Amino acid sequence: MKPSFLPLHTERLILRVHRTDDADALRIVYCRPEVARFLLDEPWTPQDAIVKTAERVPKTDLDGETGALALVIEHAGRLVGDVQLWFTDREHRVCEIGWVLDPDFGGQGLATEAVAAVLDLAFEHFRVHRVTAQMDGRNTASAKLARNLGMEHEAHLRQDWWSKGEWTDTLIYGILAGDRRHRTTGLPQD
Ligand SMILES: CC(C)(COP(=O)(O)OP(=O)(O)OC[C@H]1O[C@@H](n2cnc3c(N)ncnc32)[C@H](O)[C@@H]1OP(=O)(O)O)[C@@H](O)C(=O)NCCC(=O)NCCS
Numbered sequence: 001m002k003p004s005f006l007p008l009h010t011e012r013l014i015l016r017v018h019r020t021d022d023a024d025a026l027r028i029v030y031c032r033p034e035v036a037r038f039l040l041d042e043p044w045t046p047q048d049a050i051v052k053t054a055e056r057v058p059k060t061d062l063d064g065e066t067g068a069l070a071l072v073i074e075h076a077g078r079l080v081g082d083v084q085l086w087f088t089d090r091e092h093r094v095c096e097i098g099w100v101l102d103p104d105f106g107g108q109g110l111a112t113e114a115v116a117a118v119l120d121l122a123f124e125h126f127r128v129h130r131v132t133a134q135m136d137g138r139n140t141a142s143a144k145l146a147r148n149l150g151m152e153h154e155a156h157l158r159q160d161w162w163s164k165g166e167w168t169d170t171l172i173y174g175i176l177a178g179d180r181r182h183r184t185t186g187l188p189q190d
Helices: 020-030 046-056 110-125 140-148 177-185
Strands: 013-017 068-075 078-089 094-101 130-136 152-163 166-176
Touching (some): 013 110, 020 068, 020 078, 020 094, 094 110, 110 130, 130 140, 130 152, 140 152, 140 166
Parallel strands (some): 094 130
Antiparallel strands (some): 013 068, 068 078, 078 094, 130 166, 152 166
């Protein structure tokens, strides 16, 4: 059953759950070396696309069985990326978030608009306590997006991850429900 809070509509985007037939449109984004560069994945093959899309299809509700929400981003009727949100500590409502945008649609604020809508859903609908984003230390576009959304740069882990034949640094960004209340109401943080 489709959750009542979906799809999300923003000014320029629709965010909806994944369907099995999204595999090819996702492959077109994830097969690009510049997209895969800072991800854990290698550029997707057609088989990767089928397997990974099938893994995402059941992720329709943070409070559902999977503890995860995987949404594709549609812009002008085209799949242009995705945003995923999942519990890392369900009992205490702590989540991680991840995002990918087709570079052909970059530089227009579409990723920012999509992730902002998912953060709103996380804090306002799901009453999440904290959301983190982790990224390769060289991923300046992703770090900028996190900062623009009000996420705090909390950590820089040096050479903590062996990725694609080399040691890489990890940046951790985080935002708390209390940060947002503080920003909107001026009340002290939790
Ligand atoms: C990370 C990623 C999503 C960022 O994409 P992006 O295009 O930079 O992000 P946005 O769509 O939000 O666009 C932001 C840019 O649009 C500009 N912009 C234009 N109109 C805007 C608007 N209305 N609102 C916000 N920004 C706007 C911003 O100034 C910014 O440009 P700048 O970086 O030159 O200053 C993208 O690089 C990506 O998918 N990378 C590959 C996958 C990846 O690494 N994912 C993250 C793993 S942790």
